[in-house]
Amino acid sequence: MELKFVLQMVSFLNYSLRFRNRFLKLLSPVLYDLPAPVNLTIFWNFGSLLGVCLVVQIVTGLLMAVHYTPEVGQAFDSVVHIMRDVNGGWFLRSLHANGASFFFGCIYLHIGRGIFYHSFFMVHTWMVGCTLLIVLMAIAFTGYVLPWGQMSFWGATVITNLFSAIPYIGSSLVEWLWGGFCVGDATLKRFFVFHFLAPFILLVLVGVHIVFLHDTGSGNPLGIDSDAEAVPFHSYYILKDLVGIVIMVGILFLVVFCEPDFFSDPTNYMPADPMKTPLHIQPEWYFLFAYTILRSIPNKLGGVLALAGSVAILYLLPFYPKSLWRGSQYNPLAQFVFWVFIGNFIVLTFIGMCPVESPFDLIGMFTSVLYFLFYIVYPFTWFLWEYFVFDENIF
Numbered sequence: 128m129e130l131k132f133v134l135q136m137v138s139f140l141n142y143s144l145r146f147r148n149r150f151l152k153l154l155s156p157v158l159y160d161l162p163a164p165v166n167l168t169i170f171w172n173f174g175s176l177l178g179v180c181l182v183v184q185i186v187t188g189l190l191m192a193v194h195y196t197p198e199v200g201q202a203f204d205s206v207v208h209i210m211r212d213v214n215g216g217w218f219l220r221s222l223h224a225n226g227a228s229f230f231f232g233c234i235y236l237h238i239g240r241g242i243f244y245h246s247f248f249m250v251h252t253w254m255v256g257c258t259l260l261i262v263l264m265a266i267a268f269t270g271y272v273l274p275w276g277q278m279s280f281w282g283a284t285v286i287t288n289l290f291s292a293i294p295y296i297g298s299s300l301v302e303w304l305w306g307g308f309c310v311g312d313a314t315l316k317r318f319f320v321f322h323f324l325a326p327f328i329l330l331v332l333v334g335v336h337i338v339f340l341h342d343t344g345s346g347n348p349l350g351i352d353s354d355a356e357a358v359p360f361h362s363y364y365i366l367k368d369l370v371g372i373v374i375m376v377g378i379l380f381l382v383v384f385c386e387p388d389f390f391s392d393p394t395n396y397m398p399a400d401p402m403k404t405p406l407h408i409q410p411e412w413y414f415l416f417a418y419t420i421l422r423s424i425p426n427k428l429g430g431v432l433a434l435a436g437s438v439a440i441l442y443l444l445p446f447y448p449k450s451l452w453r454g455s456q457y458n459p460l461a462q463f464v465f466w467v468f469i470g471n472f473i474v475l476t477f478i479g480m481c482p483v484e485s486p487f488d489l490i491g492m493f494t495s496v497l498y499f500l501f502y503i504v505y506p507f508t509w510f511l512w513e514y515f516v517f518d519e520n521i522f
Contacts, residue, residue, distance in 0.1 A: 162357035163364055164347035170244075171345065172371035173237040179372050180230040181333065183379075185326050187223040191216070195273070197319035199312045202275035203398045221387040222379070227267055228390040229379050231413035234260060238441070242505075243465055244454040246346050247444035252339040257441045259332050264414070264438070266325045269318040271411060276395035281408045283318070284310045289421075292428040309401070350453035407482055415479025416472055420498065422483060423491040433495065440502055450509035461508040468501040 194213050196205040209216040238260070240246070247253040272283040287304050291297040306313025382389055390412060394405050410418055417437045424430040455461035475494045481487040 161341060161360040162344070163360050164345060165356050165358050166347050166349060167345070167364065167367075168348050169371065170236075170240040170348075172368055173233045173240065175368040176233045176371055176375050177230065177237060178333070179376070180226060180233060181326070181329065183226045184223060184230060185330070187219045187226065188323070188326065190219050191223060192323060195319075197273070197316045199275060199315055199399070202273065202315060206274045217387075218383065221383045225379060225382050225387065225390055227270065228411070228413065229375065230263070231267070233375075234263065235413070239469065242444070244346055244348065244350065244456070245450075247441075247447075248449060248453065249340070249343050249346070250445040252336060252343060253445050254442065255332060255336045255339060257438075259329065259336060260441070261438060262325060262329050262332065266322060266329065267411070267413070269322040269325075272315065272318050273322060274395060275315065275399045277397045277399055277403070277405055278392045278395040278408065280310060280399035280401065281405055282410055283314065285408055286410070287314075289427075289431050289434070292431045294428075346453070348454070348456060350456065409480060412476060412480075415477075416475040416498075419475045419479040419491045420495045423488070423495040433499075437498065440499070443502070447506045448510075450506075451513055452509070455508075458508065458512045460512050461505065464501065464505055464508050468498075468505075471497045471501070 191209055194205060194209050194216065196202060206220070209220050211217075213219075238256075241253065241256070268282075268286065272279045287301055287310065290304065291301045293300060302308060304314065304317070305311065306317060392409070392411075409415065417434050420437050421430045421434040424433050452458065455465055471494050474490070475498060478487050478491045478494060
């Protein structure tokens with residue numbers, strides 16, 4: 128009887144505190160009592176993993192910012208100072224640099240899951256998510272420039288020069304971005320300010336993304352309404368997310384401690400030299416698919432439009448006609464097209480690391496066409512499969 132009484136008191140205090148405390152009362156519907164589908168798989172873990180990546184990047188970035196000097200004569204040396212002289216600086220810098228790769232790996236898997244299970248029909252959530260991706264890309268690009276190594280300088284020069292392809296205002300826009308007539312001190316300072324402030328804008332967008340997600344409810348692998356069988360987020364999915372977080376952080380630490388330069392370009396360990404152009408200029412691996420599309424089109428304006436379209440095309444997915452089945456899990460034809468797209472994405476990433484010569488240039492053109500072709504063919508596979516299933520004359 129005493130044990131039962133103690134358990135009842137603990138339960139009463141637990142629930143009463145959650146509803147009496149203002150702060151806990153706000154968090155309870157989000158992290159504790161949120162109704163979630165009972166059959167979510169590991170592919171729904173990437174949302175929480177992205178939250179962890181964002182927190183890691185903000186914390187490590189803030190700690191490094193107090194030692195970084197955004198000036199062309201001192202930026203490279205200040206990064207070396209962080210690595211060699213600051214207590215734990217090598218760990219912070221390696222965690223921040225490799226954490227960016229894990230961030231993009233998780234967000235690409237998150238988007239891939241959304242495309243496979245047709246999560247883009249949750250219009251507001253998807254639109255905010257696409258905006259998150261674009262802001263994250265801008266943050267990552269400006270962050271890559273800050274070490275002021277060879278690849279940082281020339282990468283900034285090449286990418287910012289793309290804005291000159293915009294008719295009438297292109298040249299003026301590039302000069303405004305540079306703060307002069309070439310990439311220099313003003314450019315570095317502007318990129319640093321943006322890279323420092325934009326993650327907090329990203330944090331606000333994440334909050335809006337979560338609000339819209341909780342307003343509509345999460346999808347599930349079956350693609351059907353499962354509200355009647357929903358379970359509370361705690362403790363089912365908090366524990367499941369914690370397992371995924373421990374695994375991802377463990378792999379991240381393994382990279383940081385054993386292969387800290389695994390995702391880095393060796394050229395960027397040389398100070399920026401405007402008089403010496405690297406033989407092969409390339410961005411980080413998470414931009415290589417778009418970089419391949421850019422350089423596969425001979426026309427500069429066409430390449431810039433294709434580059435922007437490779438990301439902006441995600442905004443069009445919510446306007447596709449809806450099929451009877453939500454998701455591709457029961458559609459072999461759609462699954463085939465989807466996995467071809469994933470393989471093509473990997474090939475695009477590989478080709479971006481290769482020089483612009485035969486046969487890589489031809490493969491880049493072919494895979495670039497396949498990339499955009501997917502968004503045209505994919506919705507047709509839904510209705511072809513429905514026609515195959517419901518046409519009585521076939522059987």
